[in-house]
Amino acid sequence: METTLVLVKPDGVQRGRIGTIVARFEAKGLKLVGMKLMRPDRKLLETHYAVHSARPFFGSLLKFMSAGPVVAMALAGEGAIGVVRTLVGPTNGAEAAPGTIRGDYGMSKSFNLIHASDGAETATSELALWFPEGTLDYDLASLGWVYDPE
């Protein structure tokens, strides 16, 4: 089992896409183990996007991510990190395939609706950053019909 971090970015919130995006992950069979609406402060965003700090778009990325509330989610499942990245699609919504979240709702490389952890180490550090209080484990009855017990 893996757990991964997903953010519905300020454009996704302002465009009324929170429910649609959460529904995609629920329908896939991923287990929601954390979710909150929050206004990230600059320090949190600088840490989250530290890997991009030398990029020319870093300033505009922080401005965009500070422009409104975001929804932070923790999603668990077998291979959840890769499964979620596949559902999200590539960075540029204009190039992302239909059927992916960015492909269905996005037209931009920067205003791309959603963030998802890109690997196991990133997921661990991003979950610690956005959910320092931890996530919530519980039995989800439907999972018995999502995975083959054999």
Ligand code: CMP
């Ligand atoms: P995300 O998956 O959150 O990771 C880094 C973010 O930087 C990315 O989504 C985009 O929102 C943004 N980004 C990536 N490349 C560019 C770019 N070339 N110009 C502007 N923003 C970008």
